[in-house]
Amino acid sequence: MSEITLAKFSVCEDRKSIIEFGTSCEDVMTNKNSDKLHKGCKITWNRRYxxxxxxxxxxxxxCxxxxxxxIMxxxxxxxxxTNYNYVSDERTEYLLSNALATDQHLVRLNNLSLENEQLENNYRLIQVSYSSCVEERDLLQNITVNITExxxxxxxxxxxxxxxxxKLRIFSNNLTTEKDQSESRYKAMAEHRDQIQYWCNNVTDEKNWLQTVNSHLSEERDMLTKEREKLQLEKGGLQKALSHFGWKYFKSSTYSxxxxxMNWRVGRQHCIKSEADLxxxxxxxxxxxxxxxISNLGAWLGLTDTVNEGVWKWVDGKGLTTSYWMKGQPNNGGRNGTDDCGVIVFGKAVLESWNDSQCNYLSYVICEKSLA
Structure with missing residues (x-):
C-alpha cells in the first residue's frame, strides 16, 4: 500500500473519520482547518458505510x-x-422372488425328471408290446401259411x-360189363348145362364138370358182389368228403x-366262380x-327264356324237353311280363314245383358241377 493511502487511513482513524481519497498527507498535515478535515472524514465514512x-x-x-x-x-x-430404500426393497423382493422361482424351477425339474422316467418306462413297455405284436404277427403268418398248405x-x-x-367209375363200368358178360356166360352155361343134363343125364363126369364150372361162377359172382360193396363204401366215403365242403354227390355230379x-345273374356268377353252373x-x-x-327254401334253376320269349333253354344251351311246371306256369307274369327265369318252389308237388319269376328277385342258388 502506498504512503498516501496509509496516511489517509491513519488520519481518519485518529479523528474517527476518513479523508477523501486522493488527499495527500501533506495536505492533511498542512491543513489547519479542522472543520474541513472533519467534514471530509464524515463524507468518506458514509461512503464506507x-x-x-x-x-x-x-x-x-x-447466506x-x-x-x-x-435445503435443496x-x-x-x-x-x-427414499429411492435407495425403494431400490433396496425391490432388491429384497427380487431376491425373494428369485429364490421362490428357483425353488419352483427345482420342483419343475424334479417333476420333469419323474416324467422322463415315466416316459422311459412307457417306452420300454411299448417296446415289449411291440415285440409281442411282432411275435403274434409271425405266429399268425405261420398259421396262415399252415392253413394255405x-x-x-x-x-x-x-x-x-x-x-x-x-378210375373207380371206369373200373365199376368194366366190372359191370364183365358181370353182364359173366351173367350172359352163366346163362349160356346154364342153358348148356340143362341141355347136357337133358341130353346126358347119365354122364356123371360131365355133370361134375358142369357143377365145378357152376361153383367157379358162384365164386366169381361172390367176388363181384364184394367188389360192388367195396365200391359202394368208397362211394359213401367220397360223398362224405364232398359234404364236408358243402357239396353233395348224385350220379356223376355234385350239388351245392x-x-x-341272390338274383339269377349274380347267382350264376357265384356258381361259375366255383367252376360250376346253375x-x-x-x-x-x-x-x-x-x-x-332245397328243404323249405326256393332256389333258382339254370333255365331262362331271356333270349327268345317263350323258348326256355338251360344254361348249357340245351332246349327244355322234360319240365315240371306248376299248373298254369309259365305264365310270364310280373311287371310288364318279365318273368324270364326259372325257379323251383318248395311246398308244391315234387313233379309240379317249377315257376317262372323275374330275374332280379332274390332267391337261393343251386350250383351243379359235372364230374363226367
Missing part, C-alpha cells in the same frame, strides 16, 4: 442462497435416500379223390346250395334229388 451495507446485503443474500442450496441438497438427499393239400386230396372216383339269397335237371330222379336239397 454504504459499502459495508452492500457487503452485508450481499452476505445476507449469499439465503446457501441456505436454499442446503437436504431434500435431494431425502429423495435419494392245408387248403392246398385238401385241394390235392379232392383232385386225387376225383381221379380215383373216375347257397346260404344267402343246376340243369335232365331226369325225374335228379328232379327228386334237387327238390330234396
Amino acid at each position: 454504504r459499502c459495508y451495507r452492500v457487503a452485508a446485503q450481499f452476505l445476507g443474500l449469499l 439465503v442462497v446457501l441456505l436454499a442450496a442446503i 441438497l437436504y431434500v435431494e438427499y431425502k429423495r435419494i435416500q 392245408g387248403k392246398n393239400q385238401l385241394q390235392s386230396l379232392i383232385s386225387n379223390l376225383v381221379k380215383d372216383k373216375d 346250395i347257397s346260404t344267402v339269397k 343246376v340243369v335237371i335232365n331226369s325225374k330222379e335228379e328232379m327228386i334229388f334237387v327238390h330234396g336239397l
Whole structure:
C-alpha cells in the first residue's frame, strides 16, 4: 500500500473519520482547518458505510442462497435416500422372488425328471408290446401259411379223390360189363348145362364138370358182389368228403346250395366262380334229388327264356324237353311280363314245383358241377 493511502487511513482513524481519497498527507498535515478535515472524514465514512451495507446485503443474500442450496441438497438427499430404500426393497423382493422361482424351477425339474422316467418306462413297455405284436404277427403268418398248405393239400386230396372216383367209375363200368358178360356166360352155361343134363343125364363126369364150372361162377359172382360193396363204401366215403365242403354227390355230379339269397345273374356268377353252373335237371330222379336239397327254401334253376320269349333253354344251351311246371306256369307274369327265369318252389308237388319269376328277385342258388 502506498504512503498516501496509509496516511489517509491513519488520519481518519485518529479523528474517527476518513479523508477523501486522493488527499495527500501533506495536505492533511498542512491543513489547519479542522472543520474541513472533519467534514471530509464524515463524507468518506458514509461512503464506507454504504459499502459495508452492500457487503452485508450481499452476505445476507449469499447466506439465503446457501441456505436454499442446503435445503435443496437436504431434500435431494431425502429423495435419494427414499429411492435407495425403494431400490433396496425391490432388491429384497427380487431376491425373494428369485429364490421362490428357483425353488419352483427345482420342483419343475424334479417333476420333469419323474416324467422322463415315466416316459422311459412307457417306452420300454411299448417296446415289449411291440415285440409281442411282432411275435403274434409271425405266429399268425405261420398259421396262415399252415392253413394255405392245408387248403392246398385238401385241394390235392379232392383232385386225387376225383381221379380215383373216375378210375373207380371206369373200373365199376368194366366190372359191370364183365358181370353182364359173366351173367350172359352163366346163362349160356346154364342153358348148356340143362341141355347136357337133358341130353346126358347119365354122364356123371360131365355133370361134375358142369357143377365145378357152376361153383367157379358162384365164386366169381361172390367176388363181384364184394367188389360192388367195396365200391359202394368208397362211394359213401367220397360223398362224405364232398359234404364236408358243402357239396353233395348224385350220379356223376355234385350239388351245392347257397346260404344267402341272390338274383339269377349274380347267382350264376357265384356258381361259375366255383367252376360250376346253375343246376340243369335232365331226369325225374335228379328232379327228386334237387327238390330234396332245397328243404323249405326256393332256389333258382339254370333255365331262362331271356333270349327268345317263350323258348326256355338251360344254361348249357340245351332246349327244355322234360319240365315240371306248376299248373298254369309259365305264365310270364310280373311287371310288364318279365318273368324270364326259372325257379323251383318248395311246398308244391315234387313233379309240379317249377315257376317262372323275374330275374332280379332274390332267391337261393343251386350250383351243379359235372364230374363226367
